[in-house]
Amino acid sequence: xxxxxxxxxxxxxxxxxxxxxxxxxxxxxxxxxxxxxxxxxxxxxxxxxxxxxxxxxxxxxxxxxxxxxxxxxxxxxxxxxxxxxxxxxxxxxxxxxxxxxxxxxxxxxxxxxxxxxxxxxxxxxxxxxxxxxxxxxxxxxxxxxxxxxxxxxxxxxxxxxxxxxxxxxxxxxxxxxxxxxxxxxxxxxxxxxxxxxxxxxxxxxxxxxxxxxxxxxxxxxxxxxxxxxxxxxxxxxxxxxxxxxxxxxxxxxxxxxxxxxxxxxxxxxxxxxxxxxxxxxxxxxxxxxxxxxxxxxxxxxxxxxxxxxxxxxxxxxxxxxxxxxxxxxxxxxxxxxxxxxxxxxxxxxxxxxxxxxxxxxxxxxxxxxxxxxxxxxxxxxxxxxxxxxxxxxxxxxxxxxxxxxxxxxxxxxxxxxxxxxxxxxxxxxxx
Numbered sequence: 539x540x541x542x543x544x545x546x547x548x549x550x551x552x553x554x555x556x557x558x559x560x561x562x563x564x565x566x567x568x569x570x571x572x573x574x575x576x577x578x579x580x581x582x583x584x585x586x587x588x589x590x591x592x593x594x595x596x597x598x599x600x601x602x603x604x605x606x607x608x609x610x611x612x613x614x615x616x617x618x619x620x621x622x623x624x625x626x627x628x629x630x631x632x633x634x635x636x637x638x639x640x641x642x643x644x645x646x647x648x649x650x651x652x653x654x655x656x657x658x659x660x661x662x663x664x665x666x667x668x669x670x671x672x673x674x675x676x677x678x679x680x681x682x683x684x685x686x687x688x689x690x691x692x693x694x695x696x697x698x699x700x701x702x703x704x705x706x707x708x709x710x711x712x713x714x715x716x717x718x719x720x721x722x723x724x725x726x727x728x729x730x731x732x733x734x735x736x737x738x739x740x741x742x743x744x745x746x747x748x749x750x751x752x753x754x755x756x757x758x759x760x761x762x763x764x765x766x767x768x769x770x771x772x773x774x775x776x777x778x779x780x781x782x783x784x785x786x787x788x789x790x791x792x793x794x795x796x797x798x799x800x801x802x803x804x805x806x807x808x809x810x811x812x813x814x815x816x817x818x819x820x821x822x823x824x825x826x827x828x829x830x831x832x833x834x835x836x837x838x839x840x841x842x843x844x845x846x847x848x849x850x851x852x853x854x855x856x857x858x859x860x861x862x863x864x865x866x867x868x869x870x871x872x873x874x875x876x877x878x879x880x881x882x883x884x885x886x887x888x889x890x891x892x893x894x895x896x897x898x899x900x901x902x903x904x905x906x907x908x909x910x911x912x913x914x915x916x917x918x919x920x921x922x923x924x925x926x927x928x929x930x931x932x933x934x935x936x937x938x939x940x941x942x943x944x945x946x947x948x949x950x951x952x953x954x955x956x957x958x959x960x961x962x963x964x965x966x967x968x969x
Contacts, residue, residue: 539688541862543695544586548855551702555659561708569707571832572840573887575660576847577774580880581650582663583854584776587873590861592670599674600690603681610684623685624693624743627677631697632747634676635740644672645808646783653779655766655830657729662705667780697742701725711757720745723757730763732826768809768824772831774884777877783808790815833888834947842942843886846897846935850879853915860916872915875903894943898936905932 562569612619638648647669654661680690701720709722716723720741728739738755741747748754757763769786771779790811791800799812811821835843857872864872882900885893908914908925920928 539692541858543692543699545855545858547695547699551659551663554703558659558706558708565708567708569656569658570660571656572844573774573832573835574654574656575658576843576887577776577779577884578654578660578664579851580847580883581667581776581779582665583851584667584780584877584880585665587854587857587861587876588667589670590858590869590873596670596674597687597691600677600681601687603678604684604687607682608684609682612684612686612689614686614689619685619689620693623680623689624696626680626683626685627690627693627697628741628743629747630676630679631742632740632744632751634673635742636751636753637676638669639737639740640807642783642787642806642808642810643804646787647671647673647780649767649783649808650779652729652765652767653771655770657705657707657726657763657765659702659705661729662702667776668784700743705729716745716756717749718746719743724748724754726763727755727757729765731766731768731824732761732764734758734761735763764826766830769821770828770831774887776880776884789819793819835887835889836942836945836947838942838945839886839889842935842938843883846879846886847883849931850876850883853879857916860918864916868915868917875915889946894939897939901932901936901939905929905936 559570634644635648638644647666650666651661651664654664677690677694704720704722704725706722707726711723712721715721720739720743724739724741724745727735730736735755735757738753739745739748740753745754769783771782773779773782787803791803793815794800794803794812795814796812799815802810803812854876857869857876861869861872879900882893882896885896905928908920909929912920912922912925914920
């Protein structure tokens, strides 16, 4: 049931993003940027496809605890079971979320959600691919109390879906609502890196937890939130987005001279480093007014990346639909292709020199293999006419690629100045 709810929600995500984009245009606000939105949505796709495999860990452990250790057997047909489950889930989520900002190894997973330097509905889809490794621990109290697996799975989706709408700058303060519930104003403060807002407002549905446990801060109209992280990602690679903090911790642990520090790196607060490591391998100070990461992208390449990403998005939705019936090897191969493709699109957005060659190889693989084997990536038989259509689309893309790349204005790794940066998807696509 939870999977069906999520599948029905996916079209709604994009409808609401279109409405937000239209509202921003009417209000003359610039809240979207093409490269950032593609990266955020791509990370959401990555999170969902990884989640297919992670259910064995998360749901599997939860189900075992309910069956073997639970103190009670709560009825599924009771409204009280569902209502209390949602409240308790949000309470557990509060502590997972809070620890995700206070413990380095948990921050390494959660950081993905905060890397965007924009704040819009696409940011809500920017989810971690590694959070399942430890996140399940925080929900074990629900299993111990005997909440059925089906109830847990559904309230988890409800809690997640609620949080989608609060990722917007276009909804102002809501009076009494802000005092009880997580809201756009409350959550904007959560995503900000300003000193005033740092590590506050963790509630998923209810902001009451923050008020109870001293982690609440009100958004200040004078001190406008600035988004991102204090160690900016500066990349559109979805794999690196998930790995960057783990890699930084591993390097610090390797370089630390004391064994205690090698262990402490993983469990200290984010930003803590052993003194000897910080001295030998210093990092630049945080600059609140840094220039956003926005490598210049030509109009043609912007349109090309958007078109390829739209096709990958469709493939991702298809994978989620067929994944439950796929053999493990087939599912893994499908996911490997999807993730590699998202990385190639990221390389194009960064204008990396190797990106056109990687994209050409990806298109050749996608066009030739189904035509030669008569099968799609999930192993299903592909009608000859469909295989030919896929090959034609790939051939057309391959022909368009050098034309799109030809007008690319700048090398990789550059960041446009605020005056140069295309701020809205519409502006980027029409430039």
